Amino acid sequence: MAASPISSDITPRLALANISKRYASVLANREVSLTVAPSEIHAVLGENGAGKSTLMKIIYGSVKPDAGTVVFDGTPVHIKNPQQARALGISMVFQHFSLFDTLTVAQNVWLGLDKSLSLAQVTERITAKASEYGLDMDPLRPVHTLSVGEMQRVEIIRALLGEPRLLILDEPTSVLTPQAVDKLFVVLQKLAAQGCSILYISHKLHEIRALCTACTVLRGGKVTGVCNPQNESNASLSRLMIGAEPPALAHREVVAGEVVLQVKNLSLACADPFGMALSEVSLQVRGGQVLGIAGVSGNGQKELLQALSGEDTRAPLHTVQVLGQDVGHWGPQPRRALGLQFVPEERLGRGAVPSLSLAHNLLLSQRQPSACIRLPALKEQAQAVIARFQVKASGPMALAQSLSGGNLQKFIVGREIGGAGAGAPKLLIVSQPTWGVDVGAAAQIRGAILALRDAGCAVLVVSEELDELFELSDVLQVIAKGRLSPPVARADASVAQIGEWMSGLWDASAQVAHA
Secondary structure, eight states: OOOOOOOTTSOOSEEEEEEEEEETTEEEEEEEEEEEOTTOEEEEEOOTTSSHHHHHHHHHTSSOOSEEEEEETTEEEOOOSHHHHHHHTEEEEOSSOOOOTTSBHHHHHHHTSOTTSOHHHHHHHHHHHHHHHTOOOOTTSBGGGSOHHHHHHHHHHHHHHTOOSEEEEESTTTTOOHHHHHHHHHHHHHHHHTTOEEEEEOSOHHHHHHHOSEEEEEETTEEEEEEOGGGSOHHHHHHHHHSSOOOOOOOOOOOOOSEEEEEEEEEEOOSSTTSOOEEEEEEEEETTEEEEEEOOTTSSHHHHHHHHHTSOOOSOGGGEEETTEEOTTOOHHHHHHTTEEEEOSOTBTTTBOTTSBHHHHGGGGOSSOOSSOOHHHHHHHHHHHHHHTTOOSSOTTSBGGGSOHHHHHHHHHHHHHTGGGTOOOSEEEEESTTTTOOHHHHHHHHHHHHHHHHTTOEEEEEOSOHHHHHHHOSEEEEEETTEEOOOEEGGGOOHHHHHHHTTTOHHHHHHHHHO
16 A cells, blocks of 8 residues: 655655644644655545645645645745745645635735736736636626635636646535546646646545545544555445445435426526526426436526525526425515525525524524524434534534534535425425545435435435536536526436537437438
8 A cells, every 4th residue: 555655866845744633623744745746646635524634735835734844846944934845836726715705806816916017917827827727717796796606616727727736626626527527637648748736635446546646535533544545446446435325325216206396488688797697497396206417516506406406596487396386576585485495506695694603594494584593402413413414523512614524514414405494395405415425425425315315305406527427417418508408317418418418419419310
């Protein structure tokens, strides 16, 4: 399991020795040592809460270690803040984005760069870098109009503009399509060939095996293994990471029931100048059925989900029906009262209030709000979600912002699946259900979704991971440029077909099929 050691005559780009960091009662990192060579793409692997993100933040200067040493390009350094890290040539793309919603893409990028550059020059460089690496981006768009996938591109472009010597990527492909992942890998391999070292955090084991030549495995804050992932299998990496292989999903055939969600020819103009208009969108989801919607980020997923959840009430009343009720003008609360539960793609800010406890965050999904907050009952419900989904948190009163991204995702999904004490949902709408969670947790979340479906719940899943959609869905549709493709049974669909449809080419495909 040992990776090839770095030659003694090569100065490591980064060398960590005995790094430790404690948060109150949690020991996030325990005497962690790690070495990265120049031009090396080095994976850091571990389950949610294993200490990966804390370790990366120490390297980037946003967290100070309690003990240990950091050596960069042969020189011991004490990185006090991200500005010093960037001056050394260290860039980082966080799992949770650090962008100002009210500023444009160019303004956000400009804030982190040398102020000797004008905003106009930065705008030009963004356009050039986006074109060079195939990362489509309009530098003049306000960040609040971007989807999560588009925000990810902004963070990557910002990091690349710093011409890094060490690039840290925390779950960079969690909201990217397979085509976009392929393009990103070309970018990363090109950067490595030019001398840049890359620290790569991902729970997607096939990505790590395809991209990385070294891997350090963390479990419970400690290094438990070092290997070359190209010599490993997904199963052996899973055993290193979580001590076991994730259970196989049981996707059994069931007879779909009555229509629970019906959307009929829904057209909506853009709510903002950079949004995506919806055009004659039609879909239906029956009880005991999972409808999966694929698509490249920014093609109308956000607008469709807002119309379905009740955040956008501009839809004509009859165009959206839940359990036979016309709900187009209804807000989120009356839709929840019908049995709709909703998991948005943004964890912090929409899925959870960062500064509130996990117990208080349960109030976001209550179907029948009460004027009286019963904290003991909320704490009991939160503890049940924590236990069922093995959420690593100090308890039900832990602040949402204190959890790792994957653990917060498990809590939010568990909260919605459990109905916040009001029983199981009749309709579950979930966006990016396993974004940033480890392989064991992803299998658990997907298993819980299928169990809901087997119990008669109607489920709509929006995801940019095709493998996930093929695992979960009974029926697939694709959204592109605000339009929705015809439905296709999962058994009749292929990854190639869905990938082609993601460019909006289903009309041409249908003509060929009928020729």
